[in-house]
Amino acid sequence: MTKTVYEYKRPKTLLNKGTGFLAGYTHSLNPYTGCTFGCSYCYVRQMPVSLFRGDEWGSWVDIKQEAAELLQAELRKAKSKGPVTVFMSSSTDPYQPIEHKEQITRSLLEVMAEERPQFLLVQTRSPLVRRDIDILLRFGSQVRVSMTVETDLEHIRKSFTPGAPPIQARLQALRDLAEAGVPVQAAVAPMLPCSGNFAELLRPIVSRVCIDDYWMGDGSGGKRTRRLGIESLYEQLGLEQWYGPTAYRTVYDQFKRLFAEEELYISQQGFEP
Ligand code: SF4
Numbered sequence: 001m002t003k004t005v006y007e008y009k010r011p012k013t014l015l016n017k018g019t020g021f022l023a024g025y026t027h028s029l030n031p032y033t034g035c036t037f038g039c040s041y042c043y044v045r046q047m048p049v050s051l052f053r054g055d056e057w058g059s060w061v062d063i064k065q066e067a068a069e070l071l072q073a074e075l076r077k078a079k080s081k082g083p084v085t086v087f088m089s090s091s092t093d094p095y096q097p098i099e100h101k102e103q104i105t106r107s108l109l110e111v112m113a114e115e116r117p118q119f120l121l122v123q124t125r126s127p128l129v130r131r132d133i134d135i136l137l138r139f140g141s142q143v144r145v146s147m148t149v150e151t152d153l154e155h156i157r158k159s160f161t162p163g164a165p166p167i168q169a170r171l172q173a174l175r176d177l178a179e180a181g182v183p184v185q186a187a188v189a190p191m192l193p194c195s196g197n198f199a200e201l202l203r204p205i206v207s208r209v210c211i212d213d214y215w216m217g218d219g220s221g222g223k224r225t226r227r228l229g230i231e232s233l234y235e236q237l238g239l240e241q242w243y244g245p246t247a248y249r250t251v252y253d254q255f256k257r258l259f260a261e262e263e264l265y266i267s268q269q270g271f272e273p
Pocket residue numbers: 035036037038039041042043044090091092093125
């Protein structure tokens with residue numbers, strides 16, 4: 001396994017305009033550039049930030065220095081122009097392992113708890129988000145933590161995202177957040193092959209689930225995912241029937257038996273403010 005290269009960078013801007021899949025948000029916010037979870041299907045691999053870098057996605061991370069000060073200034077300015085809604089994060093995981101030490105995400109949350117956006121969505125797959133329950137509670141209903149749980153099968157998780165946290169740890173984090181009173185959702189996104197008990201597993205933990213797949217959710221109608229060659233992983237595993245634009249419907253039907261319609265979201269609508 002190659003060693004991760006960490007670099008400190010001083011960004012010129014932190015808040016980016018919400019576009020495409022995130023058009024429902026005024027801004028997106030990424031505390032880091034790069035992501036050591038290195039998921040096989042990560043569409044950021046196909047985006048300029050990764051392509052121009054040249055190095056393998058997952059092997060490098062830029063740590064944004066003096067981010068809190070910059071965000072405070074940008075947020076004030078943006079809020080003076082109108083309501084601000086923030087999606088954190090679109091091209092990195094704000095709670096990847098380096099956050100334990102660097103606490104960039106925590107510092108950004110501190111700023112936003114003071115200079116409160118109208119709505120903040122925190123998108124992660126890391127149980128480390130629990131550390132910040134104290135700040136998240138200050139947002140009341142103006143925040144939602146969306147935890148990626150693409151499957152309930154740990155061996156599938158290991159095949160597709162060997163560098164990401166185990167499923168059980170994410171479920172426990174969701175339980176802890178919900179019990180503390182932080183609004184949460186489980187993001188089955190992108191949906192991976194799963195068991196017939198997936199909905200049953202999530203039912204006692206969350207009352208909001210979003211299901212997404214490569215075709216609806218990779219921002220290019222599935223083209224980026226095709227370029228990544230993910231289909232061959234399904235073939236190697238003998239799971240080709242799970243790779244296709246209609247495969248999600250079976251899982252959606254499974255969830256529909258246990259979740260009310262207003263608790264279930266499909267793709268983009270589940271990530272909107
Ligand atoms: S956690 Fe998200 S940003 Fe990081 S590699 Fe996985 S899909 Fe990409």
